[in-house]
Amino acid sequence: MPLLKIFGLTQRFGGLQALSDFSFQMEEFQLVGLIGPNGAGKTTVFNIVSGFYKPTEGGVVFDRKPISGLKPHQITALGMARTFQNIRLWNNMTVLDNLRLAGYAWLGYGFWNAILRTKRYNQSERDIENHAREILEMMDLTDYAEEFPRNLPYGLQRRVELARALVSKPRLLLLDEPAAGLNSADVEDLIRHIRWIHEKFKLSIWMIEHQMKVVMNLCQHITVIDFGCVIASGTPEEIRNNPSVIKAYLGDDTL
Amino acid sequence: MEFFLQQCVNALQWGSFYALIALGYTLVYGVLRLINFAHGDVFMVGAYLAFFVSTSLLAPDGMFGFSREVVLVLTIPLTMILTSMVGVTLERIAYRPLMRKGAHRLYVVITALMCGLILENGNLALLGASRRTLPELLDKTVYHIGGIAVTNLKLWVVFTAVLVFFALYFIVTRTRIGMAMRAVSWDRFALPLMGIPLEQVVVFTFALGSAIAGLGGLLFAMSYPVLEPYMGAMTGWKAFIAAVVGGIGDIRGAFVGGFLLAFVEVMVAAFLPSTFRDLFAFSILLIILWQRPTGIFGKPLTTKI
Amino acid sequence: MKRYTINIFLFAAAVVLVLLAQFKAPGSDSKILDGYVLSILMLIGINCIFAVSLNLVNGYMGEFSCGHGGFMCVGAYVGSLLSVAFFSNSKLFGTALFAPYLAPFLFPLVLLGAMLAAALAGLLVALPSFKTRDDYLAIITIAANYIIISLIENIDAIGGPRGFSGMNKTINAMTDLVSLPWMLMWTLVGVYICVAVVRRLMSSTYGKGISAVCQNEVAAEMMGINTNRVKIMAFMVSSGLGGLAGVLYAHVYGYVNASSFGLLKSTEGLVMVYLGGMGSISGVLMAAVAFTLLVEVLRFVIPWLNDGLHAIHVLPDSYQLDQVWTWVFIPLMLILLMQFRPEGFLGNRELTHVFPRLKRWFTLK
Numbered sequence: 015m016p017l018l019k020i021f022g023l024t025q026r027f028g029g030l031q032a033l034s035d036f037s038f039q040m041e042e043f044q045l046v047g048l049i050g051p052n053g054a055g056k057t058t059v060f061n062i063v064s065g066f067y068k069p070t071e072g073g074v075v076f077d078r079k080p081i082s083g084l085k086p087h088q089i090t091a092l093g094m095a096r097t098f099q100n101i102r103l104w105n106n107m108t109v110l111d112n113l114r115l116a117g118y119a120w121l122g123y124g125f126w127n128a129i130l131r132t133k134r135y136n137q138s139e140r141d142i143e144n145h146a147r148e149i150l151e152m153m154d155l156t157d158y159a160e161e162f163p164r165n166l167p168y169g170l171q172r173r174v175e176l177a178r179a180l181v182s183k184p185r186l187l188l189l190d191e192p193a194a195g196l197n198s199a200d201v202e203d204l205i206r207h208i209r210w211i212h213e214k215f216k217l218s219i220w221m222i223e224h225q226m227k228v229v230m231n232l233c234q235h236i237t238v239i240d241f242g243c244v245i246a247s248g249t250p251e252e253i254r255n256n257p258s259v260i261k262a263y264l265g266d267d268t269l
Numbered sequence: 270m271e272f273f274l275q276q277c278v279n280a281l282q283w284g285s286f287y288a289l290i291a292l293g294y295t296l297v298y299g300v301l302r303l304i305n306f307a308h309g310d311v312f313m314v315g316a317y318l319a320f321f322v323s324t325s326l327l328a329p330d331g332m333f334g335f336s337r338e339v340v341l342v343l344t345i346p347l348t349m350i351l352t353s354m355v356g357v358t359l360e361r362i363a364y365r366p367l368m369r370k371g372a373h374r375l376y377v378v379i380t381a382l383m384c385g386l387i388l389e390n391g392n393l394a395l396l397g398a399s400r401r402t403l404p405e406l407l408d409k410t411v412y413h414i415g416g417i418a419v420t421n422l423k424l425w426v427v428f429t430a431v432l433v434f435f436a437l438y439f440i441v442t443r444t445r446i447g448m449a450m451r452a453v454s455w456d457r458f459a460l461p462l463m464g465i466p467l468e469q470v471v472v473f474t475f476a477l478g479s480a481i482a483g484l485g486g487l488l489f490a491m492s493y494p495v496l497e498p499y500m501g502a503m504t505g506w507k508a509f510i511a512a513v514v515g516g517i518g519d520i521r522g523a524f525v526g527g528f529l530l531a532f533v534e535v536m537v538a539a540f541l542p543s544t545f546r547d548l549f550a551f552s553i554l555l556i557i558l559w560q561r562p563t564g565i566f567g568k569p570l571t572t573k574i
Numbered sequence: 575m576k577r578y579t580i581n582i583f584l585f586a587a588a589v590v591l592v593l594l595a596q597f598k599a600p601g602s603d604s605k606i607l608d609g610y611v612l613s614i615l616m617l618i619g620i621n622c623i624f625a626v627s628l629n630l631v632n633g634y635m636g637e638f639s640c641g642h643g644g645f646m647c648v649g650a651y652v653g654s655l656l657s658v659a660f661f662s663n664s665k666l667f668g669t670a671l672f673a674p675y676l677a678p679f680l681f682p683l684v685l686l687g688a689m690l691a692a693a694l695a696g697l698l699v700a701l702p703s704f705k706t707r708d709d710y711l712a713i714i715t716i717a718a719n720y721i722i723i724s725l726i727e728n729i730d731a732i733g734g735p736r737g738f739s740g741m742n743k744t745i746n747a748m749t750d751l752v753s754l755p756w757m758l759m760w761t762l763v764g765v766y767i768c769v770a771v772v773r774r775l776m777s778s779t780y781g782k783g784i785s786a787v788c789q790n791e792v793a794a795e796m797m798g799i800n801t802n803r804v805k806i807m808a809f810m811v812s813s814g815l816g817g818l819a820g821v822l823y824a825h826v827y828g829y830v831n832a833s834s835f836g837l838l839k840s841t842e843g844l845v846m847v848y849l850g851g852m853g854s855i856s857g858v859l860m861a862a863v864a865f866t867l868l869v870e871v872l873r874f875v876i877p878w879l880n881d882g883l884h885a886i887h888v889l890p891d892s893y894q895l896d897q898v899w900t901w902v903f904i905p906l907m908l909i910l911l912m913q914f915r916p917e918g919f920l921g922n923r924e925l926t927h928v929f930p931r932l933k934r935w936f937t938l939k
Contacts, residue, residue: 064796090798102793104786106922114779115786119798121779125807128778129771135778142779182798304709366913375638376912378709379844382640383905383912386841390901506720513713548724551717558714559702 017042017218023072025058032058033242045212045219047233051262055242056222060188064096065089091119095184097175099191103163109174110159113146116181146181153177169200189221193228205231271416280535282423285430288527289485290508293478295523300453300474306381307359309505310388311479315352315486316496320403322347327404341406348487349480356479357472359384392498400497403490426488433481434524510554516564588762595755616826618866619761620819623768625846625862627815630772633852635808636788638712641719642816643839647832648695649817650824653688654741662743674747685821692817693810700809704802726832737831741824757826764822768815784808845908850918857920872900
């Protein structure tokens with residue numbers, strides 16, 4: 015049984031067809047990529063899978079449960095986390111608080127416990143704090159725990175976002191262009207970190223990425239879409255040599 | 270049936286007032302994405318200005334001693350010009366510095382609300398609580414059409430509202446300045462790059478909106494001659510509701526919304542105790558904003574990630 | 575022990591206030607704190623509750639609620655009705671439900687009932703807030719304020735536009751049992767509860783969800799925060815505490831009128847929050863004290879200024895400077911604040927951020 019199964023996904027915005035009949039599936043512990051030219055509909059796929067858009071047609075099954083129509087926070091609680099193309103951190107909170115808040119989905123207490131400071135509250139806050147600090151440590155971010163994200167360099171912000179996504183204890187991680195805007199040293203770091211989390215947490219990762227270096231290095235399997243349709247899928251080697259992919263990226267009249 | 274038709278006539282008159290004020294809200298919002306909460310009080314100031322202009326022109330021992338018809342003809346443009354100056358002043362001293370600093374929109378909204386309070390209470394503090402009465406500028410004629418009484422004033426009010434609407438529609442869709450106004454609402458930052466003077470467009474918008482409010486104030490004062498400082502607050506809110514009902518930012522919406530709201534209000538007042546009128550109006554606003562925040566003519570918004 | 579210095583000091587200050595209001599000055603017939611000064615003290619307390627509760631929505635959540643007076647109104651009316659139904663014979667409710675000597679013990683029920691009712695009224699704003707933000711939400715809150723007031727003014731049984739009274743009997747019942755400055759004590763307790771609730775909420779991960787919604791709603795939703803639930807929670811807590819301010823207000827003055835909780839009341843709250851700094855409890859508390867005192871000072875300064883200006887013939891004899899000028903001055907103050915220091919006294923920092931050494935002297939739990 016695949017971890018994630020998408021079938022017949024179609025999305026229209028008014029007259030614009032952003033996706034048509036997109037199907038896909040991935041197994042547990044896979045690391046796969048989604049590529050395509052700008053405006054091909056990649057982020058739309060992620061937005062549907064993570065619950066931000068409701069698809070016009072089709073459905074998504076995650077871990078044997080149909081999830082299209084659920085709210086994003088419900089999907090997160092089922093074990094999916096994502097990062098964003100343009101970094102979306104909570105800038106007026108410290109890095110540690112950013113991570114702590116990502117544990118919201120499995121917070122073991124509610125309003126009254128917080129007001130009355132019960133045992134349950136203390137236990138739960140301690141658990142979250144420990145988990146967040148653990149992740150900080152793993153992602154080499156401990157030194158920045160008390161910094162505000164807006165004061166950090168871009169590469170670090172990306173890493174904080176990745177760390178934050180991990181705190182919610184996901185089984186599937188969606189990365190939307192994790193290498194966008196990074197310099198080559200940062201990209202090396204990122205590749206190392208992603209590979210390492212993949213191994214360490216036994217995570218399944220699905221990423222959108224433009225930088226071929228990242229995709230070709232990391233992904234076991236790649237799907238290519240253009241104008242909302244799948245045009246190819248296969249191993250990095252197959253994709254590299256696929257004529258329709260080259261056509262989509264470079265245009266018709268090459269060669 | 271006659272009762273119903275008579276109420277419809279009243280609704281048309283009220284709708285005209287609401288529409289005249291709502292047009293001002295919508296113009297400013299359409300251009301600046303700013304809800305000019307002081308607009309209702311600009312309307313009040315317009316009514317007071319009409320009072321001062323007309324009484325000083327009418328004064329029998331004054332230097333003019335015009336006849337009433339001449340006074341009316343003079344009062345209309347004078348009130349409009351003076352009121353538009355009030356609106357432009359507000360923009361100059363309160364909103365523009367904030368906009369220039371790129372302040373958060375909330376700060377501008379708060380400033381607008383506070384400007385409204387200052388206009389109301391400043392008026393009360395300066396002129397005192399005594400109510401003022403606009404002199405009668407138009408001879409009252411009552412036409413009877415099958416049992417319905419219509420005064421000539423009511424006809425004038427409705428006619429003016431319709432006229433203003435078409436004039437405004439023409440300005441916004443057909444003239445260069447109207448095109449610039451629409452351009453500002455699309456992209457305020459690209460505008461100076463295109464050689465369109467942003468601040469002039471904004472000033473023109475405020476002047477236009479306030480002038481219309483001033484005209485509304487004059488007509489309102491002629492229809493209900495008792496003036497008091499808080500008269501603009503509630504009427505202004507109602508007009509604002511009208512603009513939201515129609516879809517704020519769209520002048521057709523403001524016009525239609527004004528009449529719609531007036532119709533509902535007049536009918537509520539006709540069949541229920543009149544104290545329920547405000548309750549209904551605000552409940553409508555709440556429900557519309559909740560269910561369809563962009564109003565009748567507005568387009569739904571989508572968020573992008 | 576050192577860590578409790580300021581806590582103990584604040585507690586001692588509260589006790590001293592109560593004692594001052596309890597005992598007579600030697601050689602004088604009236605109590606040391608009485609009448610006007612006492613009522614100002616209680617008003618300061620009420621304004622603190624009002625502002626700190628509004629701060630939860632306007633500061634921490636970054637929404638713009640300008641109808642907080644409406645919730646205060648709900649609290650004031652529901653609290654007054656409960657109080658009259660519980661402890662006094664009235665035409666409206668018939669005989670009292672409880673014996674008068676129970677008043678001091680059951681008064682918390684009155685407070686709780688008022689808070690619950692106000693919190694429910696908060697739903698009026700919370701539900702539309704799912705889809706709208708910014709200026710549209712501001713309008714919703716204003717509409718809610720008008721709706722609440724208009725609704726109460728249309729219910730003739732509770733006095734309609736004439737207002738409602740009869741709460742004095744509850745206070746009398748309390749003083750009959752033990753002669754203490756009861757309302758001052760309840761107000762102090764109210765301030766403590768309000769500050770403790772907001773403080774505890776905002777220092778817990780659960781409550782920080784509110785800041786997350788404020789700063790990036792999309793990220794909040796995507797990271798597993800039920801944003802709709804967070805909004806409901808924040809609005810209900812805020813309006814519930816606003817209701818607490820209302821019920822105390824009603825009992826301090828012994829009379830309520832819906833029209834005194836209109837847009838002007840809400841504006842007072844806004845001034846206090848923006849003066850203190852959005853999202854700073856200590857800043858807002860300071861602002862509430864400063865603002866209340868300022869309004870009272872103006873009450874004296876305006877007649878004084880009037881006489882002075884008449885004496886030097888700046889003002890024409892026919893014109894009298896009156897209290898309406900307060901309401902020109904306060905909006906003007908807020909406008910200037912927006913222009914020159916929109917972050918208020920402290921911005922979103924607490925006193926402990928400005929003076930880190932303070933942390934050694936007190937503890938907040």
